[in-house]
Amino acid sequence: xxxxxxxxxxxxxxxxxxxxxxxxxxxxxxxxxxxxxxxxxxxxxxxxxxxxxxxxxxxxxxxxxxxxxxxxxxxxxxxxxxxxxxxxxxxxxxxxxxxxxxxxxxxxxxxxxxxxxxxxxxxxxxxxxxxxxxxxxxxxxxxxxxxxxxxxxxxxxxxxxxxxxxxxxxxxxxxxxxxxxxxxxxxxxxxxxxxxxxxxxxxxxxxxxxxxxxxxxxxxxxxxxxxxxxxxxxxxxxxxxxxxxxxx
Amino acid sequence: xxxxxxxxxxxxxxxxxxxxxxxxxxxxxxxxxxxxxxxxxxxxxxxxxxxxxxxxxxxxxxxxxxxxxxxxxxxxxxxxxxxxxxxxxxxxxxxxxxxxxxxxxxxxxxxxxxxxxxxxxxxxxxxxxxxxxxxxxxxxxxxxxxxxxxxxxxxxxxxxxxxxxxxxxxxxxxxxxxxxxxxxxxxxxxxxxxxxxxxxxxxxxxxxxxxxxxxxxxxxxxxxxxxxxxxxxxxxxxxxxxxxxxxxxxxxxxxxxxxxxxxxxxxxxxxxxxxxxxxxxxxxxxxxxxxxxxxxxxxxxxxxxxxxxxxxxxxxxxxxxxxxxxxxxxxxxxxxxxxxxxxxxxxxxxxxxxxxxxxxxxxxxxxxxxxxxx
Numbered sequence: 001x002x003x004x005x006x007x008x009x010x011x012x013x014x015x016x017x018x019x020x021x022x023x024x025x026x027x028x029x030x031x032x033x034x035x036x037x038x039x040x041x042x043x044x045x046x047x048x049x050x051x052x053x054x055x056x057x058x059x060x061x062x063x064x065x066x067x068x069x070x071x072x073x074x075x076x077x078x079x080x081x082x083x084x085x086x087x088x089x090x091x092x093x094x095x096x097x098x099x100x101x102x103x104x105x106x107x108x109x110x111x112x113x114x115x116x117x118x119x120x121x122x123x124x125x126x127x128x129x130x131x132x133x134x135x136x137x138x139x140x141x142x143x144x145x146x147x148x149x150x151x152x153x154x155x156x157x158x159x160x161x162x163x164x165x166x167x168x169x170x171x172x173x174x175x176x177x178x179x180x181x182x183x184x185x186x187x188x189x190x191x192x193x194x195x196x197x198x199x200x201x202x203x204x205x206x207x208x209x210x211x212x213x214x215x216x217x218x219x220x221x222x223x224x225x226x227x228x229x230x231x232x233x234x235x236x237x238x239x240x241x242x243x244x245x246x247x248x
Numbered sequence: 249x250x251x252x253x254x255x256x257x258x259x260x261x262x263x264x265x266x267x268x269x270x271x272x273x274x275x276x277x278x279x280x281x282x283x284x285x286x287x288x289x290x291x292x293x294x295x296x297x298x299x300x301x302x303x304x305x306x307x308x309x310x311x312x313x314x315x316x317x318x319x320x321x322x323x324x325x326x327x328x329x330x331x332x333x334x335x336x337x338x339x340x341x342x343x344x345x346x347x348x349x350x351x352x353x354x355x356x357x358x359x360x361x362x363x364x365x366x367x368x369x370x371x372x373x374x375x376x377x378x379x380x381x382x383x384x385x386x387x388x389x390x391x392x393x394x395x396x397x398x399x400x401x402x403x404x405x406x407x408x409x410x411x412x413x414x415x416x417x418x419x420x421x422x423x424x425x426x427x428x429x430x431x432x433x434x435x436x437x438x439x440x441x442x443x444x445x446x447x448x449x450x451x452x453x454x455x456x457x458x459x460x461x462x463x464x465x466x467x468x469x470x471x472x473x474x475x476x477x478x479x480x481x482x483x484x485x486x487x488x489x490x491x492x493x494x495x496x497x498x499x500x501x502x503x504x505x506x507x508x509x510x511x512x513x514x515x516x517x518x519x520x521x522x523x524x525x526x527x528x529x530x531x532x533x534x535x536x537x538x539x540x541x542x543x544x545x546x547x548x549x550x551x552x553x554x555x556x557x558x559x560x561x562x563x564x565x566x567x568x569x570x571x572x573x574x575x576x577x578x579x580x581x582x583x584x585x586x587x588x589x590x591x592x593x594x595x596x597x598x599x600x601x602x603x604x605x606x607x608x609x610x611x612x613x614x615x616x617x618x619x620x621x622x
Contacts (some may be wrong), residue, residue, distance in 0.1 A: 050579050053571060078581035090572040094594025103590060104580035139594070142577075176469060184578075 004247035010059035038220030081163030146173035154185035171206035183209030299371030328432035338400035341374030366397025367533035375401035421450035437463030454461035499531035501508025
């Protein structure tokens with residue numbers, strides 16, 4: 001069973017400290033929601049764990065099953081079992097979705113999938129997320145609507161089957177129907193009980209579809225309160241004001 | 249400007265069959281300022297001995313005529329008049345010209361292929377090719393260059409009324425080759441011209457594709473892909489001269505550069521003359537600079553002499569690989585080198601997809617793949 005341990009993580013962007021000592025442990029079978037106001041450092045946590053070059057680690061560790069991810073390149077982290085569903089997936093001209101997905105699956109599994117098997121997995125994955133079949137031939141994220149981009153992120157999640165998934169505001173910009181489809185995908189992914197989910201969100205809306213086991217409130221670069229699902233209800237009612245005041 | 253004077257274009261006004269009309273370039277001229285003259289092996293100053301050789305082979309499908317003709321053949325130089333010193337040198341230097349004719353209304357099933365191969369001897373070689381596509385005919389021509397040579401030539405494409413000509417020109421020379429070439433297409437009424445240029449090999453390649461129109465309704469699409477490695481100078485100079493009403497042109501050239509002193513030059517000149525009302529033109533050049541020490545010069549020029557155009561624009565971008573693209577692919581487990589290849593292949597592949605003949609498209613893609621693997 002996999003475990004992601006974030007220990008006293010400190011991260012800066014261009015000499016400005018954003019994360020000021022984050023501690024968090026996500027075990028297989030658990031879903032953790034990280035909630036917090038804009039600018040609290042939620043996305044920084046996601047991208048720093050994944051290894052985006054913009055973020056400088058100034059302290060701490062991130063261990064996946066004991067291996068320090070911070071020592072690994074971006075692609076090595078992904079192959080170690082980490083997945084980041086991005087808030088704004090970038091458009092890559094001239095690279096088709098199917099070509100991209102096959103390359104990714106091949107890299108993560110360490111061998112090329114059998115063509116027929118892959119085609120079948122891709123089709124059922126796309127069907128489940130109500131993604132049109134013509135999508136596979138389109139250029140990666142190019143001209144995708146916000147909802148299409150998010151569904152495509154979840155398609156990758158289901159195909160790559162990571163140990164730990166970090167979902168960065170996957171709910172933002174989705175209408176209710178798309179939110180339901182995306183949430184069902186996340187729930188299929190965690191149904192095995194062998195995977196952990198770190199769900200980053202500003203709103204409580206997605207938590208009605210994807211029930212968290214733990215809720216952490218983020219403010220000014222660290223976790224300021226932790227609790228069970230009931231904490232989300234409290235945030236729904238009261239908002240983040242008390243936390244932003246306290247940290248200011 | 250007097251009442252009887254028309255506004256004149258300042259781009260490429262000079263043209264002559266006579267070598268003496270062109271002074272030896274010094275490198276300060278607008279037309280030569282990007283070209284390293286010292287690497288032209290004397291093509292520009294008369295010092296190249298005309299003792300070199302290339303072997304030219306032509307494969308024609310049924311119904312297409314190919315002839316080797318003498319300098320006095322009247323079809324030579326009808327569509328194109330040399331526009332610079334090296335072009336005039338080549339015009340005065342060739343012994344036999346290749347004339348390919350696609351008869352009226354013919355639609356040959358296969359491409360016409362012209363292979364030009366250098367054998368690496370001393371001295372320069374000169375060539376001349378005329379391709380005539382008669383009215384309503386449709387043809388595809390592949391011109392491929394390989395081997396080692398110092399070679400200058402002029403190629404004339406004469407596209408008749410309502411005819412269609414697709415050209416793929418592949419410059420896959422050996423590392424020491426020098427090639428200076430003009431490709432001129434003359435489009436008659438409602439003619440269609442599709443040019444796809446792929447330049448990969450050679451020490452110095454300077455290719456100048458140009459288009460002129462003799463009737464309304466002509467449509468030209470000029471695409472190009474180049475991959476410049478360390479020390480290479482690959483230059484493309486485009487000129488589309490709109491002198492007839494209601495014609496179209498579209499130019500899209502893309503290149504990738506890597507290594508010390510890899511140098512790409514792209515000049516995109518478009519003239520829209522007074523009579524060319526209703527012209528629709530766009531030109532684009534994009535460069536992907538993969539390493540330090542590589543340099544891309546990109547100069548679009550649009551000269552509009554009429555008030556009535558349907559559309560006219562240009563764009564030029566040169567930049568690095570986008571970190572965000574690489575990050576996204578790496579975040580899905582794809583190693584850096586492969587991510588980089590995918591992005592570059594995508595960048596050039598979007599253009600290569602325009603080649604409609606599948607076999608040719610694959611060959612070009614494979615040639616680019618081979619560059620990426622270097």
